[in-house]
Amino acid sequence: MLPFLKILVRNIIKGPATEAFPFGETYTPKRLRGRAELDPSRCLTCGICSHVCAGGAIAMTESADGRGMEFRLWHNTCTFCGLCEHYCPANAITMTNDWHLSHEQSEKYTCCEVQFVEYPVCEKCGERMLPRLHQRLSKGLVGSVSTAEIMRICPDCRRLTSAMHQIKSKVSLTAGRSNS
Amino acid sequence: MATYSIPVGPLHVALEEPMYFRVDIEGETVKGLEISAGHVHRGMESLALQRNYFQNITLTERLCSLCSNSHPCTYCMAVENLAGIDIPERARYLRVMADEIKRLASNLFNVGIMAHTIGFNSLFMHVMEVRELAQDIKEGVYGNRMDLAANCIGGVKYDIDDEIESFLRTQLKELKRPMDELYRTYEKDPLVTARTKGIGILPEKDAIRLGVVGPVARGSGIAYDIRDKAPYSAYDQLSFTVQTETEADVRSRALVRLREAIDAISLMEQCLDRMPKGPTVPDCLPDIPPGQSVARSEAPRGELIYYLKSDGTDRPQRLKWRVPTYMNWEALHIMMNNCKISDIPLIINSIDPCISCTER
Numbered sequence: 181m182l183p184f185l186k187i188l189v190r191n192i193i194k195g196p197a198t199e200a201f202p203f204g205e206t207y208t209p210k211r212l213r214g215r216a217e218l219d220p221s222r223c224l225t226c227g228i229c230s231h232v233c234a235g236g237a238i239a240m241t242e243s244a245d246g247r248g249m250e251f252r253l254w255h256n257t258c259t260f261c262g263l264c265e266h267y268c269p270a271n272a273i274t275m276t277n278d279w280h281l282s283h284e285q286s287e288k289y290t291c292c293e294v295q296f297v298e299y300p301v302c303e304k305c306g307e308r309m310l311p312r313l314h315q316r317l318s319k320g321l322v323g324s325v326s327t328a329e330i331m332r333i334c335p336d337c338r339r340l341t342s343a344m345h346q347i348k349s350k351v352s353l354t355a356g357r358s359n360s
Numbered sequence: 361m362a363t364y365s366i367p368v369g370p371l372h373v374a375l376e377e378p379m380y381f382r383v384d385i386e387g388e389t390v391k392g393l394e395i396s397a398g399h400v401h402r403g404m405e406s407l408a409l410q411r412n413y414f415q416n417i418t419l420t421e422r423l424c425s426l427c428s429n430s431h432p433c434t435y436c437m438a439v440e441n442l443a444g445i446d447i448p449e450r451a452r453y454l455r456v457m458a459d460e461i462k463r464l465a466s467n468l469f470n471v472g473i474m475a476h477t478i479g480f481n482s483l484f485m486h487v488m489e490v491r492e493l494a495q496d497i498k499e500g501v502y503g504n505r506m507d508l509a510a511n512c513i514g515g516v517k518y519d520i521d522d523e524i525e526s527f528l529r530t531q532l533k534e535l536k537r538p539m540d541e542l543y544r545t546y547e548k549d550p551l552v553t554a555r556t557k558g559i560g561i562l563p564e565k566d567a568i569r570l571g572v573v574g575p576v577a578r579g580s581g582i583a584y585d586i587r588d589k590a591p592y593s594a595y596d597q598l599s600f601t602v603q604t605e606t607e608a609d610v611r612s613r614a615l616v617r618l619r620e621a622i623d624a625i626s627l628m629e630q631c632l633d634r635m636p637k638g639p640t641v642p643d644c645l646p647d648i649p650p651g652q653s654v655a656r657s658e659a660p661r662g663e664l665i666y667y668l669k670s671d672g673t674d675r676p677q678r679l680k681w682r683v684p685t686y687m688n689w690e691a692l693h694i695m696m697n698n699c700k701i702s703d704i705p706l707i708i709n710s711i712d713p714c715i716s717c718t719e720r
Contacts, residue, residue, distance in 0.1 A: 182549060182550065182551070183541075183544055183545050183548055183549050184480075184482070184483055184486075184545050184549050184551070187486055187541060187545070188482055188486075191482075191486060191489075197489045197492065209499050209500040209503070211499075211500060211501065211502070211503045211518075211524075212499060212503050212504070213503035213504055213509065231412070231414065232412075232414035232415060233415070234411070234414075234415040234416075234417070234418030234419060235418075259418055259422070259507075260503075260504065260507075260509075261417075261418040261421065261507070261509045262503070262509050262517060263414060263415075263417065263418060263509075263512070263517075266512060266517045267414070275503070277503075
């Protein structure tokens with residue numbers, strides 16, 4: 181007659197379905213998109229994260245002395261959409277499952293993820309340059325130049341090395357021809 | 361008998377969304393209706409023009425909470441149509457899964473609120489408890505209870521591994537019995553049928569004339585479903601029935617929604633069974649040429665259309681969407697004609713109005 185009565189009785193026997201949080205434990209799934217985190221040792225400072233950031237929460241500012249780039253993510257503006265994590269080519273940004281972001285009103289401007297990505301130094305001339313890709317690309321070769329080698333030097337030295345390499349290969353090529 | 365008009369809304373009509381109705385009544389019977397909208401206009405179409413194509417994925421997801429996957433999905437489809445991107449096969453299935461879990465949760469929410477509106481709060485609580493299983497899926501697989509953030513231009517942002525697959529299968533299996541039970545309750549329980557049967561009738565010819573979409577159309581016997589008429593994602597590979605009812609009242613619309621929610625479980629299981637292995641996104645960033653495109657999909661409330669115009673820059677020149685509620689709320693004039701005052705919230709809830717995406 182009343183089909184819901186059965187469900188009602190069962191639910192009463194079963195007891196509350198809610199979790200006792202904050203007085204008890206609660207479950208946080210592994211994939212929950214919470215506070216974003218940056219690993220500065222992987223960051224390439226390419227800036228795609230701030231380009232795709234829907235809320236405009238990510239600011240990247242180069243330091244005045246040119247030593248590196250400051251990465252600042254304002255948690256209060258973050259929408260937890262995970263676009264930065266998705267588009268990051270070096271897997272430097274991750275959305276952790278930490279959702280404990282409550283803070284006092286006075287801390288609202290400092291509740292940020294701040295990291296300093298230091299630019300590496302050129303082994304030849306000592307100039308600062310953009311972070312190297314060799315951690316990711318060191319396995320392969322690009323053309324005939326070793327990527328691992330070329331990524332440790334700045335773009336200027338890179339051009340020179342590459343040009344020298346080309347000249348050398350051309351010289352050997354013409355030398356080979358004249359021999360035959 | 362004296363005739364006078366009363367205001368209904370803008371707050372707490374059925375859902376906690378603002379919409380204002382001026383109702384002319386005679387005794388207890390509704391004789392005339394005037395709808396006025398625009399209380400939550402946020403200028404989102406303009407905001408979309410100030411953001412690049414990537415940022416708009418998230419912006420469109422924030423249009424509405426209950427159909428928050430349909431919007432970015434259709435937006436991405438419009439961008440892909442324009443740029444000529446073919447999404448990977450696996451991504452097609454993953455898009456269907458995100459769509460269906462949202463449909464399930466959205467439809468359950470609506471029928472739950474219906475129970476609340478008729479004063480059957482224990483049923484409302486039970487529906488919400490069953491819905492928690494779907495919410496757990498969303499949180500466990502996608503990382504959020506409402507905004508799945510599943511889509512990106514050219515594919516999807518998430519993947520399903522073995523651990524997640526077994527979690528999904530257990531959750532879906534657990535949903536089946538309570539869903540069948542709920543369906544029987546809404547179909548047979550005299551407390552529910554007494555308030556919903558024969559209320560808010562929208563005859564088929566009026567439904568066609570007004571161009572209503574989604575469960576409102578299907579509740580009036582019109583088998584119109586974009587998933588079937590113009591299949592997108594992987595819907596052409598999956599089997600499902602376009603659910604219809606012929607009584608055209610509040611009850612039939614609720615039953616259509618419940619049956620679609622049950623179908624959603626089966627669709628998700630089919631996806632898990634048939635999904636091929638492979639990439640979920642293309643390996644390069646999209647290049648969006650100048651031009652125009654349109655995409656449409658079946659949101660939980662009906663047909664959703666996106667129009668996109670690009671001038672070749674990284675921001676759209678125009679982004680416009682036509683949401684299902686825009687088509688459906690005109691039908692309230694027919695449904696509410698000669699109804700009782702106490703049935704007004706029930707009838708409004710039966711079109712499942714989504715004011716936040718209609719007024720954006």
